[in-house]
Amino acid sequence: MANNRGRRRRFGAIRKLPSGRYQARYPGPDGVMRPAPETFATTADADDWLAEKQTEIRRGEWRDPDAGAVSFRAYADKWVAERELAPLTRDLYRYLLDKHLTAFSDLDLDEITAPRVREWRAERLRATNAKTMTAKAYRLLKAIMETAVDDELIQRNPCRIKGAGKEKAAERRIATVAQVDALADAVGMRWRLMVYLGAYGPMRPEELAGLRRRDVDVDTLRVRVRLAEPERMNGRRVRGDTKSEAGTRTVILPAFLRRELRWHLESYAEPGPDGLLFVGEKGAPFRRSSFGRKWRKARDVVGMPEGFRFYDLRHTGHTLSTRSGATLKDTMVRAGQSSEKAALIYQHSDDERQQEVAAGLDATVRKARAAASGKPPAGPSGTDLARDD
Numbered sequence: 286m287a288n289n290r291g292r293r294r295r296f297g298a299i300r301k302l303p304s305g306r307y308q309a310r311y312p313g314p315d316g317v318m319r320p321a322p323e324t325f326a327t328t329a330d331a332d333d334w335l336a337e338k339q340t341e342i343r344r345g346e347w348r349d350p351d352a353g354a355v356s357f358r359a360y361a362d363k364w365v366a367e368r369e370l371a372p373l374t375r376d377l378y379r380y381l382l383d384k385h386l387t388a389f390s391d392l393d394l395d396e397i398t399a400p401r402v403r404e405w406r407a408e409r410l411r412a413t414n415a416k417t418m419t420a421k422a423y424r425l426l427k428a429i430m431e432t433a434v435d436d437e438l439i440q441r442n443p444c445r446i447k448g449a450g451k452e453k454a455a456e457r458r459i460a461t462v463a464q465v466d467a468l469a470d471a472v473g474m475r476w477r478l479m480v481y482l483g484a485y486g487p488m489r490p491e492e493l494a495g496l497r498r499r500d501v502d503v504d505t506l507r508v509r510v511r512l513a514e515p516e517r518m519n520g521r522r523v524r525g526d527t528k529s530e531a532g533t534r535t536v537i538l539p540a541f542l543r544r545e546l547r548w549h550l551e552s553y554a555e556p557g558p559d560g561l562l563f564v565g566e567k568g569a570p571f572r573r574s575s576f577g578r579k580w581r582k583a584r585d586v587v588g589m590p591e592g593f594r595f596y597d598l599r600h601t602g603h604t605l606s607t608r609s610g611a612t613l614k615d616t617m618v619r620a621g622q623s624s625e626k627a628a629l630i631y632q633h634s635d636d637e638r639q640q641e642v643a644a645g646l647d648a649t650v651r652k653a654r655a656a657a658s659g660k661p662p663a664g665p666s667g668t669d670l671a672r673d674d
Contacts, residue, residue: 296312296335296336296339297309297310297335297338298311299328299332306324306325306326307324307325307326307328307331308321308324308325309331309332311338313347319350321334322350348437348440355393355394355438356392356393357393357429360429360433361382361386361429364429365378365382372517376517378425381418381421381422381425382425385409385418385419385422386425386426388401388405388408389401394430394433394438394439395438398443402443402446406446406449420449420450420452421452423446426444427444430443430444457597458593458597458600459597460589460598460601461653462649462650462657463654463657465480465598466654467586468480468583468589469481471584471587472579472580473583475553475566476563476576476579477549478542478549478563479563479576480595480598481545482538482542483595483598483602484598484599484601484602485602485650486538486602486619487598487599487602487619488508488536489513489596490595490596491513491514491516492510492512492513493563494514494570495510495511495512495513495514496508496510496563497558498555498556498557498559498560501546501550501562503543503546503550505537506538506542506543506546506643507538508536509534510621511533514570516572534621535639537639537643538643539643539644539646539647540643540644541650541651549562550562555568580595602620603616603620605649605650606646608649609642609645609648610642611645618639
């Protein structure tokens, strides 16, 4: 096309519209003529814009302006489906998309801008005060949009709020030995061992759900954690690996739990080597909802704070193990944690040391119980430690 000076334009085309403004068009690398997203007041402005597009193409920086015209929800669903996620993680992502990221469901990827992300986050925090869930949703949105950048559907990730994806966990509550005993009594005979293993194992709920008879050795007080059976949002349990490689472990229990362990196996565990250690009153695997009701009732009976969760028993166990002389590495091995792995790689916690930790924990609990009752602490076999003979 010739320009208004009679010279043929080398790249793109400009034409004057009836409004008096100018429209610029250019051929993309795919040969398709594309118009500028706006019109220009002068041909010089249109020329400058075409020059910028030509430079982008030459440098390999050009992106199809229509590439981002992809539904966010459709792209997000595909993003989740393409990843190898644990069942609970997949459930969480679906929940976040359905409940917390609905503001973007009807938008295309290129319509999600930094201001829109800021407005969405501010609105969520004002409306729900759910800081933790908003942070999770923001992290998911950021990850999805980062993949869209990698796929060259958008040029830049609109999630650029510093610290928005960080969760500030509340201070973990811990229980005293007396409170753990009281919770075990209040929750009922069928579930008291679960409280003790949650505190002095310390085992995760999904690990407790996966325990079988063959995982328990009463004579040596060893419990083998081999797998986890988390409960999904639909109420079904999924048998799978533990939370991390470190989660597969052998836990040596303190000696005061021997009687509890033997009594539970005789009274409540399913028969046979593969029988579940914990089952409900009707013989089915325990449900989070039904056990949750018993836990909340027991918590109220004992007078524990409303925010004290069953999972906080793990923190109690961590604290008591540390007080009994365990190192950080000891507690990590005991609880099946893999964090700080690099920093602690040269420390070692072997089977003998785990026995020492269990013995120290046993002595700590016995001493606390004795102090509460006013009686001398009993030894592992029930002997009076105050006697000299």
